[in-house]
Amino acid sequence: MARIVMKFGGTSMAGSERIRRVAQIVRSQADAGHEVAVVVSAMAGETDRLVNFCREANPLYDPAEYDVVVASGEQVTSGLLALTLQALGAKARSWLGWQMPIHTDKAYAKARIGNIDAEALIASMQSGEIAVIPGFQGLSDENRITTLGRGGSDTSAVAIAAAVKADRCDIYTDVDGVYTTDPRIVARARKLKAVTYEEMLELASVGAKVLQTRSVGLAMKEGVKVQVLSSFTDENAPNADSIPGTMIVSDEELEKMELENEIVERQLITGIAHDKNEAKLTLTRVPDLPGAVSNIFAPLADAAINVDMIIQNVGRDKGETDVTFTVPQADLVRCTSILENAREKIGFNRLISDTKVAKISVVGVGMKSHAGVASTMFTSLADRKINIQAISTSEIKVSVLIDEDETELAVRVLHTAYGLDAE
Amino acid sequence: MARIVMKFGGTSMAGSERIRRVAQIVRSQADAGHEVAVVVSAMAGETDRLVNFCREANPLYDPAEYDVVVASGEQVTSGLLALTLQALGAKARSWLGWQMPIHTDKAYAKARIGNIDAEALIASMQSGEIAVIPGFQGLSDENRITTLGRGGSDTSAVAIAAAVKADRCDIYTDVDGVYTTDPRIVARARKLKAVTYEEMLELASVGAKVLQTRSVGLAMKEGVKVQVLSSFTDENAPNADSIPGTMIVSDEELEKMELENEIVERQLITGIAHDKNEAKLTLTRVPDLPGAVSNIFAPLADAAINVDMIIQNVGRDKGETDVTFTVPQADLVRCTSILENAREKIGFNRLISDTKVAKISVVGVGMKSHAGVASTMFTSLADRKINIQAISTSEIKVSVLIDEDETELAVRVLHTAYGLDAE
The missing domain is CATH 3.40.1160.10 (Acetylglutamate kinase-like)
Incomplete structure (x- = not known):
């Protein structure tokens, strides 16, 4: 009972x-x-x-x-x-x-x-x-x-x-x-x-x-x-x-x-999730100075916009860098307008946005004690020529951002790669 | 205010x-x-x-x-x-x-x-x-x-x-x-x-x-x-x-x-109401003895059936009487079945029901201090050959039961008779 x-x-x-x-x-x-x-x-x-x-x-x-x-x-x-x-x-x-x-x-x-x-x-x-x-x-x-x-x-x-x-x-x-x-x-x-x-x-x-x-x-x-x-x-x-x-x-x-x-x-990996509701934003030629990144993300945090993946590339010119991050698509318009208003303070060159992206995540508590989970992911996707645009990780998750058109292919490839396919 | x-x-x-x-x-x-x-x-x-x-x-x-x-x-x-x-x-x-x-x-x-x-x-x-x-x-x-x-x-x-x-x-x-x-x-x-x-x-x-x-x-x-x-x-x-x-x-x-x-x-009379939702029941040849009427109405009261107008006629034969009363039409079937079940105890001859009746009421606190209200009603209806089947009165109301077809005629006649018509 x-x-x-x-x-x-x-x-x-x-x-x-x-x-x-x-x-x-x-x-x-x-x-x-x-x-x-x-x-x-x-x-x-x-x-x-x-x-x-x-x-x-x-x-x-x-x-x-x-x-x-x-x-x-x-x-x-x-x-x-x-x-x-x-x-x-x-x-x-x-x-x-x-x-x-x-x-x-x-x-x-x-x-x-x-x-x-x-x-x-x-x-x-x-x-x-x-x-x-x-x-x-x-x-x-x-x-x-x-x-x-x-x-x-x-x-x-x-x-x-x-x-x-x-x-x-x-x-x-x-x-x-x-x-x-x-x-x-x-x-x-x-x-x-x-x-x-x-x-x-x-x-x-x-x-x-x-x-x-x-x-x-x-x-x-x-x-x-x-x-x-x-x-x-x-x-x-x-x-x-x-x-x-x-x-x-x-x-x-x-x-x-x-x-x-x-x-x-x-299994090492419990499941594979995908999310097509993210948008990718890139700010080009941001000054590579202390505080520059904070100038970008502080106003977004004030507006309660949830920023997910963040990557910072070395720019072509010295002293400058490109910053890429994702936000929920629903917040994209608001986000763009906030950044344009802060253009002078941030000092970026171009603001490029892309909604044709998907986030693919492999999730599993098993990865806490196993190395090589991320590596398997990157290799499997590379073998199928799927380009990774951004990466983020947590203790039990690895996420990558890819072209939205490749969502289904990526999920299938990874499902097999991690041995999740049913008999 | x-x-x-x-x-x-x-x-x-x-x-x-x-x-x-x-x-x-x-x-x-x-x-x-x-x-x-x-x-x-x-x-x-x-x-x-x-x-x-x-x-x-x-x-x-x-x-x-x-x-x-x-x-x-x-x-x-x-x-x-x-x-x-x-x-x-x-x-x-x-x-x-x-x-x-x-x-x-x-x-x-x-x-x-x-x-x-x-x-x-x-x-x-x-x-x-x-x-x-x-x-x-x-x-x-x-x-x-x-x-x-x-x-x-x-x-x-x-x-x-x-x-x-x-x-x-x-x-x-x-x-x-x-x-x-x-x-x-x-x-x-x-x-x-x-x-x-x-x-x-x-x-x-x-x-x-x-x-x-x-x-x-x-x-x-x-x-x-x-x-x-x-x-x-x-x-x-x-x-x-x-x-x-x-x-x-x-x-x-x-x-x-x-x-x-x-x-x-x-005015002497405040308003005239009509109600077509009553049904008339007549029990013929009920013994004219103490307790006879109680044998009819006690089981109806037990069943929470609301009996309205009651008249008791002297029957054609000595020691017998006809009893007529009204109940809401919605209760008629239930009422009939209760009375049939009590037929032996009540001792009636025939049970006659009629739903083609209407109750017309003249209402007004003024009648407390004026005689002749009921008399005006009866005379006005008689002048138009409208037959009264039952009568009941309260301090401020006189009601009569008539043929349903004559409802509109009766209301109009009384409205004029009591001086209620608008100029």
Whole structure:
């Protein structure tokens, strides 16, 4: 018997028929003797509809009132799931964010969860009642509804799992787990039985859109075992003895799973991610002086623009250098305008931007203890004449920037090179 | 300067454009220096949509979870109206039922309002902030959302007006006031400047669908001055000096208004209502014995069927009598089945039902001090050969049951007979 938090997204909650399917999955867990809490999103499309009403009402909307409006979507689905579970003969009730309450700060529309008063919730779960909890919402100390920002329901689920000390947090999505790479690009991509929090963070932030990054960070901080699995396959009645999806756990937990033969020994590299949403900027003939680079990046930091890869080339002329870096494509226009305004202070010659680039990353905790991971990457890409425009590395990741047209080729080449192809 | 509670129904809140219109009406009151609270319904059609979801989830739905779902409609419109008011430059915020809170009993889906903690609300109104309050909802002492039953927003508005000691509760509807009779039947019907609570209760319960009956009863109990007016005409910026709609007040208040020439002297009869939703039942040859009538009406009372007009005729045979009464048409099938089951105990011969009847009522506090009102009614109808099938009276009302086909004729004849026709 375990205590489990389950989370279902908007696609799973879109309409009575799908809610009934979710209720069946939830009840199978309760029937197996587990204590169950379920966190739900709004019906697919509903939050967009509500956000649109807010924009029509007031383009510069007050986030506190925006939260009153948009939090209603999850309120509706939590009531409906409780009703549907009751129709299946289960004991169930909804617990709204303000009822529990889920305390948050008062950054309306992008609140962060603080303390959760879970005593009554735990008592209810222990009595065999399924708790249905709207995701995405909480209560500020001004006694007003807050929301966590789009996609916040994953974070709600992890926070509740931490608060009730759940054995596991199962996130049901429209994919059935985390893969070694995008299966649409590499047909032989394999579903991973387990990844570490750190790996998941790198995979999520570089384009493997399975879980909200924030929720993974919280799971790592709180030590919550997270499982990603599909609500649409037949394998959706997991129990403590099988892992139908992908477990996201700590390094130590992963080692324990290996020792207990729950998962096979890990590869050096866990997965390969790609991201086409970066833009490359190059400033030519910047003075090669102390403080020159700071003149470029300080105003971008002030504007909260997230600069990723940075390289500084030796220029053709002495005392000058070219500086290249990447920013999210969405920030490109703003970034360009900030740099043009600072042209005199920075003292560059030309500003060249390029959105036809892709970032390819190989991720794996294994590389901490193995040399040669980067070298394999560079060699494999060079063999296929793929030109590397920039490089960045972290403890468990190596990323390269390449021409966008070569994305699929690069991912396939690397997937094979690191021995990730399925048999 | 006054303290005003305004209430807008679902038609007025249906979509961004109409909400903007409502916001303009509300702001004009705030601009006039009044302290303003606004009670809103869900967008027209939204509550039906949510109720339908509940039925799909669970035909025998748990009313506590039903309330979680359906209360969201008003939550959305209250947030949107606050945002729209802010867009017009007004200070505004929403106050949800659980926030204030509006305490109710725990009869989910049909809760009754108890105490309202209005201190923070009053302080906010006094600071010049417009309070936007979702109608129809409250909080039980189990800390769960309750709703008041369909049409409950009128009651919310009156209860809040009582709690904040408002000078007036303005109910904006899709009619512009209470008329002497249905203007679709009598073109020369006049809008009434004022009616008493008692008159309004009689007019509402017999078919003049302007206000929820429950809200009028509460207004009478709490002494809240209610005004019914339209949100669609140009006359919708009332102030303390004019009465664009119809005031619903106490007897004493009405006399004061007459003395102060705010309204012209009242007619003997205030209005004429009709109701085609009654059914007539006749049980023939019931034993004329003590307890016989009780054998008929006790089981109907147990089934909460509201019996209205009752007449007992002397039967053709000695020791037997015919009993005729009316019930709402919606209850007719249930009523018939209950009576058939009790046939032996009651001992009747035939059970005859007729839905082709209409109840016509003349209402007016003036009849308390004047004889001859009923007599005028009977004579006027007899002159037109309209047959009276049953009669019932109260202190301020005389009702007759007639053939449904003669409804319009009877209303017109009586409107003229009592001198109500507009010049």
